[in-house]
Amino acid sequence: MKYISTRGDKTERRFCEILLEGLAPDGGLYLPVAYPQVDGATLARWRGLAYADLAFEILSLYIDDIPAADLKALVRKTYTAEVFGSEAIVPVRRLGDSGLMIEALSNGPTLAFKDMAMQLLGNLFEYELARRGEQLNILGATSGDTGSAAEYAMRGKQGVRVFMLSPNGRMSPFQQAQMFSLQDANIHNLAVEGVFDDAQDIVKAVSNDLAFKRQYKIGTVNSINWARLLAQVVYYFAGYFQATKGNSEQVSFCVPSGNFGNVCAGHVARQMGLPVKHLVVATNENDVLDEFFRTGTYRVRGSAETHETSSPSMDISKASNFERFVYDLVGRDGARTKALFGEAIARDGAFTVTPAEFAAIDRYGFQSGRSTHADRLATIRSTFDRFGDLIDTHTADGVKVAVERVEAGVPMIVLETALPAKFAETIVEATGRQPGRPAKLEGIEALPKRFTVVPASVDVIKAFVAEHCQD
Numbered sequence: 020m021k022y023i024s025t026r027g028d029k030t031e032r033r034f035c036e037i038l039l040e041g042l043a044p045d046g047g048l049y050l051p052v053a054y055p056q057v058d059g060a061t062l063a064r065w066r067g068l069a070y071a072d073l074a075f076e077i078l079s080l081y082i083d084d085i086p087a088a089d090l091k092a093l094v095r096k097t098y099t100a101e102v103f104g105s106e107a108i109v110p111v112r113r114l115g116d117s118g119l120m121i122e123a124l125s126n127g128p129t130l131a132f133k134d135m136a137m138q139l140l141g142n143l144f145e146y147e148l149a150r151r152g153e154q155l156n157i158l159g160a161t162s163g164d165t166g167s168a169a170e171y172a173m174r175g176k177q178g179v180r181v182f183m184l185s186p187n188g189r190m191s192p193f194q195q196a197q198m199f200s201l202q203d204a205n206i207h208n209l210a211v212e213g214v215f216d217d218a219q220d221i222v223k224a225v226s227n228d229l230a231f232k233r234q235y236k237i238g239t240v241n242s243i244n245w246a247r248l249l250a251q252v253v254y255y256f257a258g259y260f261q262a263t264k265g266n267s268e269q270v271s272f273c274v275p276s277g278n279f280g281n282v283c284a285g286h287v288a289r290q291m292g293l294p295v296k297h298l299v300v301a302t303n304e305n306d307v308l309d310e311f312f313r314t315g316t317y318r319v320r321g322s323a324e325t326h327e328t329s330s331p332s333m334d335i336s337k338a339s340n341f342e343r344f345v346y347d348l349v350g351r352d353g354a355r356t357k358a359l360f361g362e363a364i365a366r367d368g369a370f371t372v373t374p375a376e377f378a379a380i381d382r383y384g385f386q387s388g389r390s391t392h393a394d395r396l397a398t399i400r401s402t403f404d405r406f407g408d409l410i411d412t413h414t415a416d417g418v419k420v421a422v423e424r425v426e427a428g429v430p431m432i433v434l435e436t437a438l439p440a441k442f443a444e445t446i447v448e449a450t451g452r453q454p455g456r457p458a459k460l461e462g463i464e465a466l467p468k469r470f471t472v473v474p475a476s477v478d479v480i481k482a483f484v485a486e487h488c489q490d
């Protein structure tokens with residue numbers, strides 16, 4: 020399989036060439052030249068497979084520059100019951116007779132779905148860096164979920180170091196404890212005296228210094244990474260097999276969305292031939308995506324217009340993976356995609372697709388809806404009262420929208436993107452009770468913490484990286 024950019028550069032690259040990269044050189048995102056097609060016979064064969072073996076089958080359709088035996092070993096090492104809490108890895112459960120099901124993607128080390136992809140990425144990075152004899156220093160900024168998923172994926176990995184910036188004193192005590200209790204020598208937590216945007220600006224400034232970036236082998240693990248998206252395609256298949264008895268049945272998925280990475284993996288699965296009727300995009304008050312699917316206008320928001328909500332991992336001002344879907348929507352026309360994302364967004368902060376393009380959305384099965392803090396509280400409460408099932412705030416946004424979209428005879432699978440333990444304050448507000456915690460995370464707030472407080476200064480961060488990147 021070869022990969023090309025969404026903005027018209029047709030230079031073909033292989034999987035391991037784009038594994039450690041972010042954007043394509045022309046500013047676009049990487050996509051496969053075509054989606055491999057899966058027929059009924061293949062689905063029938065895959066239905067009985069263990070999660071890791073299913074992952075191997077799907078990944079091998081997209082990766083031809085890692086020997087099969089090595090790829091199999093990598094996925095088997097990644098998707099274990101020990102790391103993900105059950106043999107099913109992503110168990111599906113039913114919400115009574117509502118027609119809704121929940122697929123649990125959040126039983127990994129950091130209790131959020133980002134572990135599903137990040138754990139594989141850690142093993143792929145270690146493998147590829149060893150093969151090249153190279154090192155990589157990952158620099159990132161986090162307000163919570165992404166940073167901890169990256170640290171738990173990269174801890175102890177050969178050839179990789181993580182420098183993770185977070186706003187000092189602004190994460191929840193639980194999130195802080197999750198990250199700062201890691202004692203691994205290759206993980207560096209830098210608590211920046213400032214807000215999240217300050218931390219992110221520093222990462223951008225360092226990444227824009229190309230000489231520094233090259234000298235110190237700086238890389239990132241952000242959500243536009245193709246390998247992350249590919250890893251997520253697997254659980255759409257795994258969820259489908261659990262929710263159906265035969266391969267002629269259809270299901271729909273409802274996906275709590277921010278950067279469009281998760282639901283874009285669903286789009287890829289559907290394009291491969293998985294019988295998915297609808298892909299329902301659920302947003303919170305930050306409804307950039309819902310607005311697009313309702314109106315055909317995609318309008319990015321400024322920071323003043325970006326709401327801080329009780330489903331914080333969906334608080335985005337623009338959806339960084341959305342360009343991948345639009346490229347398919349406009350008939351894989353790189354010039355058109357460039358005109359929309361490279362030009363209109365840069366100039367006006369918005370674009371509107373043509374009526375014909377808007378009409379084509381139906382063919383891709385997309386629907387959308389939005390949810391608010393009041394909806395979240397009501398949904399967490401009613402899901403607990405009716406079904407005895409305690410869900411987190413992001414999953415609640417999904418359930419709220421799924422209830423509006425569920426159709427008779429078509430199971431609606433809501434992706435559970437985090438566990439309630441991570442957002443205890445809102446759970447208490449909704450139900451009056453404290454969410455339980457997996458045993459391994461009891462009392463983590465009391466563990467010794469390893470972090471360095473730094474001023475919001477690009478030079479100080481650069482000096483820290485330079486000093487610690489030989490450790």
Ligand SMILES: *Cc1c(COP(=O)(O)O)cnc(C)c1O
Pocket residue numbers: 131132133164165242275276277278279280281282332333413436437
């Ligand atoms: C990151 C995240 C999301 C949003 O996923 P995208 O891929 O950015 O759309 C939703 N819920 C949780 C808990 C997350 O961590």
